[in-house]
Amino acid sequence: MPTLRLDVLAIGNAIVDVLARAEDDFLVSHGMAKGSMALIDEAQAETLYGAMGPGTEISGGSAANTAAGIASLGARAGFIGKVKADTLGTVFGHDIRAAGVAYVTPEAKEGPATARCLIMVTADGERTMNTYLGAAQNLTVDDIDAAMVESAAVTYLEGYLWDPPAAKEAFLLAAKLAHGAGRKVALTLSDAFCVDRYRAEFLDLVKTGTVDILFCNEAELKSLYETGDFDTALVQLRRDAKEAVVTRSEKGASFVTPDALVSVPAFPVERVVDTTGAGDLFAAGFLAGHAQGKDPATSLRIGALAAGEIISQMGARPQRKLLDLAREAGLVS
Numbered sequence: 115m116p117t118l119r120l121d122v123l124a125i126g127n128a129i130v131d132v133l134a135r136a137e138d139d140f141l142v143s144h145g146m147a148k149g150s151m152a153l154i155d156e157a158q159a160e161t162l163y164g165a166m167g168p169g170t171e172i173s174g175g176s177a178a179n180t181a182a183g184i185a186s187l188g189a190r191a192g193f194i195g196k197v198k199a200d201t202l203g204t205v206f207g208h209d210i211r212a213a214g215v216a217y218v219t220p221e222a223k224e225g226p227a228t229a230r231c232l233i234m235v236t237a238d239g240e241r242t243m244n245t246y247l248g249a250a251q252n253l254t255v256d257d258i259d260a261a262m263v264e265s266a267a268v269t270y271l272e273g274y275l276w277d278p279p280a281a282k283e284a285f286l287l288a289a290k291l292a293h294g295a296g297r298k299v300a301l302t303l304s305d306a307f308c309v310d311r312y313r314a315e316f317l318d319l320v321k322t323g324t325v326d327i328l329f330c331n332e333a334e335l336k337s338l339y340e341t342g343d344f345d346t347a348l349v350q351l352r353r354d355a356k357e358a359v360v361t362r363s364e365k366g367a368s369f370v371t372p373d374a375l376v377s378v379p380a381f382p383v384e385r386v387v388d389t390t391g392a393g394d395l396f397a398a399g400f401l402a403g404h405a406q407g408k409d410p411a412t413s414l415r416i417g418a419l420a421a422g423e424i425i426s427q428m429g430a431r432p433q434r435k436l437l438d439l440a441r442e443a444g445l446v447s
Contacts, residue, residue, distance in 0.1 A: 120190045120266035121179070121267050121401070122189075122269065123194065124271075124272050125193070125194045125215055125285070125288055127178075128249070129231045129245065130173060131430065133169055133170045134166045134168060134170075136236060136394075141238060142235060149242060151238050151244075151305065151411070153246075154352065154389055156246055156248065166232060166234070166253075166272075172358040175195060175231075178193050178215075180270060180395070180401070182398075183397075183420055184398045185215050186432050186435055186437065187399065187402040187420070187440060190375055191214070191216070192216035193215050193216070193219075194253070194258065195217075198255060199221040200397075205311075217257065219259075219376070225249060225252055226252070229246055230251035231245045232370050233382070235428065241389055253280065254280045258284050258291070263283040264291055264295035268292075268327070268401055269298070269371070272300070272304055273301060273308045273312070275302065276312050276316075277311075286402075286437070289324050292313030297441075300323065301319060301320075301329065302328075303330040304328065305334065306336075308334075314392065328351075329358070329359045329400075330360055332361070333347070335351060348360070352371070352375070353372065361441055362417045363380065366378050367396065368379045368414075369400075369413070369414055378410050378411060383426050387425065387426055388428045390424075391429070392425050395430070396421040398420055399416035399417030399418070399420035402416060403416040419440060420432070423436065
């Protein structure tokens with residue numbers, strides 16, 4: 115077995131997040147459904163970017179946010195994702211490395227521009243996203259660093275990777291390499307619409323053991339099993355999955371196996387500022403704890419703490435070091 119160099123290697127869409135505050139009227143005038151995520155083309159991205167108010171640009175994407183959260187918790191994180199050799203590609207690479215994440219994926223010299231997600235945050239903390247996926251969709255098997263995968267305790271994959279065929283092949287190669295090295299593979303379902311598109315394939319990944327740890331929220335779980343009843347979906351999940359983590363916003367979160375169910379409450383927050391990245395950071399907390407040998411309840415609590423912190427601020431990157439917060443809460447030494 116290769117020497118362990120990383121606690122978690124995350125693989126997903128490399129996206130530059132551009133966050134700006136917006137009024138509800140702005141959303142209406144641009145035809146946006148509040149709280150939704152819409153895919154746009156490069157021309158639409160340029161137009162909307164020009165109409166937005168002052169914004170903050172940071173490296174983003176679901177799995178990249180998780181990797182940054184893991185690093186903030188003092189664990190060893192890596193990321194694989196594709197950008198183009200352009201201005202935003204440089205922003206992405208510099209920013210994620212500055213967050214303490216190992217990132218060596220080669221930049222594309224040709225093809226579509228670096229992906230960006232234009233995020234409008236309204237006064238109630240709700241986020242409305244318009245995403246241009248660009249170069250992120252061109253991840254291929256050639257971008258999978260076998261040595262990184264084989265040296266990571268857990269390889270964490272983003273459900274959005276299931277859209278482009280080449281990225282799907284990269285996903286499957288990474289899972290094969292991880293299992294060949296005796297490591298674990300985790301998958302986040304990403305969103306309920308993604309589940310709607312690939313329900314049968316995601317279930318197959320879980321049932322065949324390609325995925326060892328499944329991450330989902332309540333809506334994604336119900337979509338996976340095509341039921342409106344949470345308890346019914348949970349029973350089916352426990353039948354199919356080796357291990358799973360289910361988040362339920364203010365209702366807390368659970369770790370489930372065929373033989374066990376461990377639940378913790380949500381972390382208390384004074385005010386929800388921005389829900390961007392809540393699920394990503396919950397996964398970061400759980401995976402950081404899990405990869406470092408914490409029991410499921412402690413790992414869930416670290417996840418709840420990380421999610422609670424991230425929704426108390428703007429953006430999906432913690433402004434305070436999560437390791438310090440976890441120490442203050444007595445969750446790590």
